[in-house]
Amino acid sequence: MTKVLLDTDTAALAAATATTNAAAASKATPVNADSFPIVNSASSNAIGRVTFTNFKAFLKTYFDSLYATIANPTFTGEIGIGSVNVSETELGILEGATLTTAELNYVDGVTSSIQTQIGNKANAANAALTGVATADRITFKQAKATVSAIGNSGSSQALNADNATIFTCSLTGNTSFTFSNFASGDSIELHAYGDGTQRTPTFPTAKTLYNAATIAYPTGTGELLVFTARHNGTEVVISAAGNYAAFS
Numbered sequence: 001m002t003k004v005l006l007d008t009d010t011a012a013l014a015a016a017t018a019t020t021n022a023a024a025a026s027k028a029t030p031v032n033a034d035s036f037p038i039v040n041s042a043s044s045n046a047i048g049r050v051t052f053t054n055f056k057a058f059l060k061t062y063f064d065s066l067y068a069t070i071a072n073p074t075f076t077g078e079i080g081i082g083s084v085n086v087s088e089t090e091l092g093i094l095e096g097a098t099l100t101t102a103e104l105n106y107v108d109g110v111t112s113s114i115q116t117q118i119g120n121k122a123n124a125a126n127a128a129l130t131g132v133a134t135a136d137r138i139t140f141k142q143a144k145a146t147v148s149a150i151g152n153s154g155s156s157q158a159l160n161a162d163n164a165t166i167f168t169c170s171l172t173g174n175t176s177f178t179f180s181n182f183a184s185g186d187s188i189e190l191h192a193y194g195d196g197t198q199r200t201p202t203f204p205t206a207k208t209l210y211n212a213a214t215i216a217y218p219t220g221t222g223e224l225l226v227f228t229a230r231h232n233g234t235e236v237v238i239s240a241a242g243n244y245a246a247f248s
Contacts, residue, residue: 032056145189153192153201159229161186168192171199171218171225178204184233192225194218201227207236218242 017037027034032053040048068075078085107114122129148164150157153175159167162181168191169175177190192201198219207229218225225242 159188159190161188165189166191170195171201174199175201176203177201177227179207179229179236182229182231182236184231187228187230190227190229192218192227194220194223194225196221201225203229203238204236207238 030052033051035049035051036055038048038050040046075088078087079091080086145166146164147166147168150167150169152172153169155173156176156178157169158178158180159182160180161183165187166189171192172195175192179188182188192199194217196219198217200217223242225240227238227240229236229238231237
């Protein structure tokens with residue numbers, strides 16, 4: 001048997017411990033009651049031992065302060081996954097989601113609000129459009145114009161192309177007609193009915209009135225004169241047709 005002085009011959013102690021440990025029987029699966037030797041720094045470095053029960057308890061306490069437990073972990077701050085940080089608020093949104101992967105992929109490539117995009121689309125049936133609609137080609141069975149009934153024309157009358165494409169009035173004077181919101185490609189029809197006295201309507205001097213010399217202005221009550229105005233991009237071209245007898 002090797003004898004050593006525990007307080008002075010540390011090299012011999014280490015060698016003896018190694019020899020004893022190497023000669024000891026091996027145990028494949030330690031249990032809680034098993035122990036291993038330690039140098040107790042809290043007791044003048046005296047030799048001591050620690051059971052596996054205490055060692056596991058120590059490790060659990062230590063690692064619990066560093067990492068979340070597996071069952072129902074509670075995280076604070078943000079969770080880092082690769083180069084992405086996920087916050088509690090962001091995870092909360094996903095927690096309430098019921099969509100499938102396929103449904104989520106429907107929004108792939110969307111770069112702006114989906115609701116805004118849908119709101120800017122016209123319904124497939126009975127769509128009410130405002131402003132100017134532009135299309136390369138439109139096929140339809142019937143076009144319905146908006147009609148605005150002016151009533152008595154008076155001495156002056158403004159025809160707003162944003163309000164209608166057909167205007168009707170009773171010529172009650174030598175009315176001066178003007179146009180507003182009338183741009184290139186727009187057209188307006190004016191249906192003027194006689195009041196029993198011959199009237200001579202006029203238009204802005206910047207506009208061109210063709211076949212003015214052949215216009216038969218209404219003299220009888222209810223007789224109709226139709227003016228058609230088209231903006232060709234340079235000027236407004238106005239033509240007239242009549243005198244038509246009123247009918248229903």
